Each structure stands twice: as C-alpha cells, then as structure tokens.
Amino acid sequence: MLRNFMKRPEAGAFAAFLITYLFFALATPGTGFVSVNGTAGWLNLAAELGIVAIPVGLLMISGEFDLSIGSTVGASSMILALGTNQYDMPIWPMVFLALAAGGLIGLANGLAVVKTKLPSFIVTLATNFIVIGATMGVSRLIANVTSSSIVASDSAKFVFAARWGQANISILWWLLVAYIGYRVLSRSVFGNWIYATGGNLDAARGAGVPVQRVKISLFIATGLAAALVGILQGVQWNSGNATYGMGFVFQAPIVVVIGGVLLTGGYGSVTGIVLGTALFGVISSGIFYTGWNTDWIQLFLGLLLAAAVLANNYVRRLALSSK
Amino acid sequence: MKLFKSVLAAAAVTIGLGVASPAVSNDEGPILVVSGPLSWPFFAAVKKGFDDAAEIFDVDYQYIAVTDTSNMTSDYPRLLQQAISREPRMLLVGEFFPDGMDPLIKEATAAGIPVLIHNSGQTLWEGNGSIGFVGEDPYQMGYKAGQIQADAGVTTGLCFNQVPGNPTVEERCNGYVAAMKEAGKETIYQTIGTGDATNPQAMTQAIKGSLQANPQIDGIYTLNAVPAMSALRAVDEVGRKGEIMVGTADLSNEALLAIKNGDLAFAMDQQPYLQGFMSIQIAHQYLNYGLHPIGHVKTGPLVIDSSNVDETLKVNKEHAGVRGAS
Numbered sequence: 001m002l003r004n005f006m007k008r009p010e011a012g013a014f015a016a017f018l019i020t021y022l023f024f025a026l027a028t029p030g031t032g033f034v035s036v037n038g039t040a041g042w043l044n045l046a047a048e049l050g051i052v053a054i055p056v057g058l059l060m061i062s063g064e065f066d067l068s069i070g071s072t073v074g075a076s077s078m079i080l081a082l083g084t085n086q087y088d089m090p091i092w093p094m095v096f097l098a099l100a101a102g103g104l105i106g107l108a109n110g111l112a113v114v115k116t117k118l119p120s121f122i123v124t125l126a127t128n129f130i131v132i133g134a135t136m137g138v139s140r141l142i143a144n145v146t147s148s149s150i151v152a153s154d155s156a157k158f159v160f161a162a163r164w165g166q167a168n169i170s171i172l173w174w175l176l177v178a179y180i181g182y183r184v185l186s187r188s189v190f191g192n193w194i195y196a197t198g199g200n201l202d203a204a205r206g207a208g209v210p211v212q213r214v215k216i217s218l219f220i221a222t223g224l225a226a227a228l229v230g231i232l233q234g235v236q237w238n239s240g241n242a243t244y245g246m247g248f249v250f251q252a253p254i255v256v257v258i259g260g261v262l263l264t265g266g267y268g269s270v271t272g273i274v275l276g277t278a279l280f281g282v283i284s285s286g287i288f289y290t291g292w293n294t295d296w297i298q299l300f301l302g303l304l305l306a307a308a309v310l311a312n313n314y315v316r317r318l319a320l321s322s323k
Numbered sequence: 324m325k326l327f328k329s330v331l332a333a334a335a336v337t338i339g340l341g342v343a344s345p346a347v348s349n350d351e352g353p354i355l356v357v358s359g360p361l362s363w364p365f366f367a368a369v370k371k372g373f374d375d376a377a378e379i380f381d382v383d384y385q386y387i388a389v390t391d392t393s394n395m396t397s398d399y400p401r402l403l404q405q406a407i408s409r410e411p412r413m414l415l416v417g418e419f420f421p422d423g424m425d426p427l428i429k430e431a432t433a434a435g436i437p438v439l440i441h442n443s444g445q446t447l448w449e450g451n452g453s454i455g456f457v458g459e460d461p462y463q464m465g466y467k468a469g470q471i472q473a474d475a476g477v478t479t480g481l482c483f484n485q486v487p488g489n490p491t492v493e494e495r496c497n498g499y500v501a502a503m504k505e506a507g508k509e510t511i512y513q514t515i516g517t518g519d520a521t522n523p524q525a526m527t528q529a530i531k532g533s534l535q536a537n538p539q540i541d542g543i544y545t546l547n548a549v550p551a552m553s554a555l556r557a558v559d560e561v562g563r564k565g566e567i568m569v570g571t572a573d574l575s576n577e578a579l580l581a582i583k584n585g586d587l588a589f590a591m592d593q594q595p596y597l598q599g600f601m602s603i604q605i606a607h608q609y610l611n612y613g614l615h616p617i618g619h620v621k622t623g624p625l626v627i628d629s630s631n632v633d634e635t636l637k638v639n640k641e642h643a644g645v646r647g648a649s
Contacts, residue, residue: 031535037560038535041528048524133390136362144371144644147364149576166560237523237552239577243362243392247518247525284516284525288532294514295487301516 009260010272012312016258017279019311020304024286033289040167046281047174049251050274052229054181055221057256057273061185062218063198063265064113064120069226069252071132072105073245076230078135081148081240091156095231102227103220105131110216128249135242147241150234160235170232174274177225181270194218198265255280258308260316279308354384354606355411357403358599359419359442360392364548365573365595369442371644372599380607384415396420396488400427407431413610415602416453418444419491425451437609441602442595443491445619454615457601459593459623465495467624468544468570468591469502475588477542477568479509483530485550487514492546495572499544511537526553527560534561542568548575548590555586574627574646576639582632592635593623596645 005011025034032038052069059066076098083094109127113120136146152161162169185191196204197211205211226245234240259276261268283304287297356373359366370386377384387406389398400423406414407427414431418424418440425447432438432452440448441457448456465482472480480503482496500510513533519525526549534540534557543558545551551571558567570589571578581587601620608614627635639646 028536031532032561033532033535041531041560045524045528048522129390132362136390140361140367144367145364146362146367147575233523237549237577239575241521241549243521244523245521247516247520247522251518284519285528285532288513288529289536291533291536294512294529294533297514298516 008271009267009269009316010275011260012315013259013272013275013279013308015315016308016311017275017282020279020286020308021282024282024289028286028289031289031291033286037166038289040165040171042278042281042285043171044166044168045285046277047168047170048229048232049248049255049280050174050277051170051177051232052222052225052248053252053255053259053277054177054270054273055218055225056252057259057261057268057270058181058185058194059215059218059222060253060256060261060263061198061265061268062194062214063201064215064218065253066106066109066124066219066222067121067249067253068105068109068124068127068131069222070246070249071128071130071135071242072102072223072226073230073233073248074240074242075105075131075135076102076227077150077234077240077244078139078146078148078242079240080152080231080234081150082139082142084151085149086143088151091150091152091235095156098231099224099227102223102225102230104223105226106220106223107216109223110219113219114212114215132242132246139242146243147239149239152235152238156235160232168232168236170236173228173232177228178270178274181273185270190214190217195266198267200266251280254305258305258312260312280305352383352409352412354382354413354415354603354610355387355406355409356384356415356602357387357399357406358415358417360388360390360395361386362390362392364575368595368644368646369599372596372601373603374599375596376600376603376607380603382603382607384603384606396423400424403427407434407436410434411436413606414438415606416440416444417442418447419489421447421490428453437606439602439605439609439615441598448619454609455605455618455620457605457620457622458598459621461491461494462498462501464572464591464593464624465498465500465544466502467498467626468495468572468589469499470506471589471626472542472544472568472570473503473506473508475542475568477503477508479511479537479539480542480544481511481513481530481533481537481540483526483533483543483545483550483554484512484514485520485526485545485547487517495546496544509539511540521549523549523553526550527556530554530557531560534558534563534567541566543570545569545571547571547573548578551575551578551587551590552581555581572624574635576636579627579632579636579639582628583636585629589626589628591624592627592646594625595622597622 079098080094083089112123139146193209193214196209197214255276259272399420428451438453440453445460482499486492503510515529543554545554554569568588572591574590
C-alpha cells in the first residue's frame with residue numbers, strides 16, 4: 001500500500017510538506033505558528049495562490065504555460081473598483097463582468113496559442129504586459145488613478161471576504177476549485193484528454209482527442225480563476241490595484257512543479273498541486289515566525305524550494321524504479 | 324589679422340553657444356520628464372500635477388517611465404539616456420537610482436540641457452549641475468515618523484519595507500531607525516520577498532509572523548499605504564489592537580479612513596502633486612524668464628493625523644488623484 005502511494009505524483013510533495021511543516025513547528029516554539037490562528041494565516045496565503053495554481057497546473061499537464069494570470073488578477077480587481085466607485089454600479093454585475101473579462105483573456109490566450117502554434121510561454125507573457133498596460137491606461141482615462149476603492153454589498157462581502165476567526169472564505173473557494181479540478185482531471189474523460197494532450201500531442205490528436213478544445217478550455221479556466229482571485233483580494237482589501245497578483249506569475253508554476261507536475265507536461269495531480277501550494281504557504285509565512293533577519297529570507301525560501309523539489313524528484317524516481 | 328582672429332573667435336563663441344544651448348533659445352520640442360511608474364498611485368498624483376501645470380502654463384511635455392518595475396535599477400538609466408539623446412528643451416528627472424543616473428545627468432547639464440530634479444536626488448542636484456530640486460527627503464520622512472512614535476511612548480519599533488533594494492524607500496527606514504535610536508528605543512527592520520511587494524495577504528502574514536516572534540514590538544512604520552492596511556490587519560489578528568501604534572508613509576483612501584477611525588496613527592504625505600506641478604512651473608519660468616527658486620523646494624513630509632484627516636478626505640473625494648489616493 002505504501003509502495004502504491006509512493007508511485008503517486010503527490011508523494012514527494014507530501015513528504016516535503018511534512019518535513020517543512022515539522023521544521024517550522026520546531027523552529028518557532030511559542031510563537032503561535034502551529035496555533036489555529038497561525039494555521040489560518042498560512043492557509044489564507046496559500047488559498048489565493050492555490051485557486052489560480054490548480055488550473056495553471058492542469059494547463060501545464062496539457063503542455064502549456066500561462067504567465068498572464070498576474071495582470072488578470074489586477075485587471076479584475078480594477079474592474080470592480082472602477083465600476084463600483086466611479087460609476088456607482090452595484091457590485092454583483094461587476095463581479096460577473098470581471099469573471100467575463102478573465103474568461104475572455106483566457107480565450108484570447110488559447111486561440112492565439114493553438115492558431116499561431118507559438119510557445120504559450122511567450123504568448124501569455126505578452127498578454128501579461130498587454131493586460132496590465134490596458135488596465136492602467138483605461139483606469140487613468142476613466143478615473144486618473146491606477147488603484148481605487150471598492151464599494152461592496154453585504155452579500156458580496158460574505159461570499160468573497162467572510163471570515164471565521166482568522167480563516168478567510170478564500171480557503172473554501174480553494175477547496176472548491178481543488179475539488180472541481182480533481183473531478184475533471186481524475187474522474188472524467190476530459191481529464192484523460194488533458195494527460196494525453198500533454199503526454200504526446202500527435203498521438204492524442206491521432207486518437208481523436210480534440211487537443212485544441214482541451215487547451216482553449218484550460219486557458220479559459222485559468223483566466224476565470226485569476227479573475228476570481230482578483231475579486232477575492234479586491235473585496236477583502238476594499239480596493240482594486242492594477243499590480244495585484246504580479247507575484248503569482250512565477251509563484252503559481254513554482255508550486256505546481258513542487259506539487260509533482262512535470263514541466264514538460266503529461267504528468268501530475270491536483271492533490272500534488274494543493275500540497276505544493278500548502279508547502280509554499282508554510283514556508284513563506286513560517287519564515288517570519290522565526291524572527292530571523294529578513295534580508296536572508298529569499299535565500300532560505302530558495303533553498304527550501306530547491307530542497308523540496310529535489311526531495312520530490314527523489315521520491316518519485318524511487319517509486320517508479322522499484323517495480 | 325588681429326581683427327580677423329577676434330571675429331573668428333566671436334563667431335566660434337556664437338556658434339558654440341548656439342550648439343551648446345539650443346534648449347534655451349528655441350521653443351521647439353517638448354520638455355521631457357523621466358519619472359516614476361504610473362502603476363503606483365503615488366506617481367499617478369505626480370503626473371496629475373505635471374498635467375495640470377502643463378495646461379495652465381501651456382507647456383508641451385512628455386512623461387517617460389517604466390511599465391515593468393522588476394528591473395528599474397537598469398531600466399531608468401537607459402530611459403534617461405534615450406531622453407538625453409533627443410536633446411530636449413529641458414529635462415525633469417526623478418533621480419531614483421543615482422549610481423546609474425547621476426553620470427548621465429552630468430553629461431546632460433554639460434551639454435547645455437537644463438535639468439531639474441524631482442522626487443529623488445535631494446543630495447545630488449547641486450553636484451550634477453541641475454538648477455534645483457523639488458521633493459521630499461525620504462530620510463526626514465522616516466525620521467519624523469520615528470520621532471512621533473518615540474514621543475508617543477513606543478519602545479520597540481518595526482520598520483516594514485515591502486520593496487527591499489530600493490535605496491530611496493530604504494532611506495525612510497534608516498531615518499525611522501535613527502530617530503528611534505536617538506530617543507533610546509529599540510528597532511527591528513523587516514523586509515519581504517520581492518515577488519510579494521504587491522500582495523497584501525503575503526504582507527499581512529509576514530507582519531503577523533514578526534509580531535508573534537517579537538512580542539515586545541509596540542510600534543510599526545510602513546512605507547506605503549497598502550502595507551499599512553496589512554499591518555493593521557496583522558495587529559488585529561495577533562489580538563493587540565490599540566496596543567501597537569501603526570503609522571505609514573504615503574496615503575490611500577483606506578489609510579485615511581483608518582486614521583479617521585483611530586486605527587492608524589498617522590500618514591506621512593510628501594504631496595506628490597506639488598512635485599509635478601511645481602516642476603513644470605519652474606521649467607516654464609526658467610525657459611521663458613531665466614527664473615528659478617534657489618535650493619531645495621520641500622514638498623514633504625506633511626503629517627496627516629486625526630487633526631487634518633477630514634479635510635484631506637474631502638479633497639480626495641472632490642479631486643480624484645490629487646492626494647495620490649482614491
């Protein structure tokens with residue numbers, strides 16, 4: 001049974017998560033890192049990244065990248081801000097407009113990638129600049145600002161920014177996105193198509209998999225997820241900002257790879273991505289509980305990430321070689 | 324022969340002048356402005372100042388800035404170099420990265436292009452041949468904040484820097500630490516990973532972690548309005564609301580409302596609008612009449628606290644973008 005588990009893509013991420021969590025639990029005695037509130041802290045951090053990391057991971061399994069997520073987060077928060085603050089619109093229509101914008105950006109990415117056959121790494125990097133540039137330009141034309149307050153109704157505040165103790169509702173959104181991602185990838189025909197598309201594109205096409213539809217759908221999903229994160233952050237912090245989310249551009253692929261997804265596609269799991277995200281949340285929040293000089297923080301973060309990916313890789317090789 | 328020589332010399336001088344200072348003598352071309360990224364609300368307000376003054380004084384100008392803020396240290400000297408090679412009538416520069424930008428400014432002034440520095444470069448403008456400086460002293464901005472917190476009885480102050488590596492912003496923490504030290508107080512300097520500079524959730528968790536690791540902290544100074552809101556939430560989450568004095572540099576509508584509510588003690592305003600407006604005004608008067616203020620024109624810090632927050636909020640509502648927040 002253990003051997004069966006070890007063969008799964010998430011085994012390495014699970015081992016790395018456990019080791020890292022224990023490390024911080026032991027390195028930060030009496031600071032409340034392992035308390036309910038401390039746990040809520042790193043979960044809040046992981047949730048926002050995790051929502052966008054899951055569709056990004058599925059997309060990477062299908063063999064493509066999406067680096068436009070960062071500016072989509074910012075754009076969606078600014079749509080809420082400009083609509084509710086400058087035009088006095090109620091928030092719900094703006095929420096749907098923000099999601100529609102995210103979906104459209106994804107559709108544009110998807111069409112551009114399958115039609116031009118250019119690497120999605122470059123196409124979506126370009127989209128990232130186009131979207132943040134358009135967001136800033138339009139915001140300045142409309143309101144002469146690039147960050148603005150958001151006016152949210154009670155119902156919108158509940159759905160996107162409710163808190164229980166110090167745990168944000170974004171954690172539930174993360175679980176929901178993870179559940180949908182899991183059903184799609186592991187329990188549906190579409191999931192098999194994703195693996196096939198990323199594993200061997202020509203064979204998949206030959207076997208009748210609609211590879212273009214698979215890719216376009218996944219690009220739309222990342223756009224929608226990024227827009228959702230923009231809405232969550234915007235409502236939570238009562239303000240939109242064109243630069244929200246820029247950190248996710250590389251953090252999302254990082255946690256996906258920590259979670260056991262192969263950079264070349266065709267291999268990975270949603271559970272692994274969730275564990276990779278949780279690991280990142282633990283590291284980037286736990287490190288501040290140590291009270292160490294923060295100039296060194298990125299060094300530790302880098303070393304821990306490298307160690308996590310190596311451990312991950314080692315466990316996977318071990319598992320695959322021992323028949 | 325003598326006459327011929329002096330005519331020749333006079334002609335050479337005239338031609339020399341004509342070549343060296345085409346900027347003052349003709350009205351062609353715009354004034355070039357190399358300033359901060361417009362994705363920052365702060366520079367949005369600086370630009371509003373430029374725009375308003377340009378309209379009032381009927382001045383043609385062009386704003387040049389980076390859009391991608393990840394390589395600013397090398398991007399800004401490059402932008403400045405391109406601006407200089409266009410031989411502008413006048414150059415208004417934010418000297419954010421002196422190591423790369425100062426030699427270029429010296430080149431420009433030596434070539435006869437009039438330069439006025441704004442926002443950053445308060446200690447350099449005299450040495451590089453510029454006609455003056457309009458802006459704040461980031462060290463003083465932090466120093467004033469440190470004094471306020473020390474006077475209020477803070478014993479251990481945390482300076483939270485969300486953009487490590489930016490020398491101007493770092494100066495604010497240096498000023499804060501110096502003022503606290505002079506008053507015999509303890510300080511902790513904290514930074515965050517560079518990818519998280521615009522992630523309020525990550526900043527909250529970072530500050531929360533530091534507060535848990537160092538329970539003696541009873542004062543926080545943040546360097547921008549977004550981390551200020553993250554600091555307030557972190558203080559709330561560790562259950563020490565009312566015990567930790569939080570102050571910030573720069574404004575936002577949220578921060579102003581927090582001052583009104585009493586959650587945030589103060590915000591240091593360097594009045595970015597004035598930096599843009601006065602730069603264009605000075606440029607206009609210099610190009611047309613040869614007039615300019617002598618020395619450092621200070622636009623900050625103006626301390627915004629419960630005594631003047633209502634007035635600031637009112638301006639913010641009626642004139643979006645002027646206070647650098649909305």
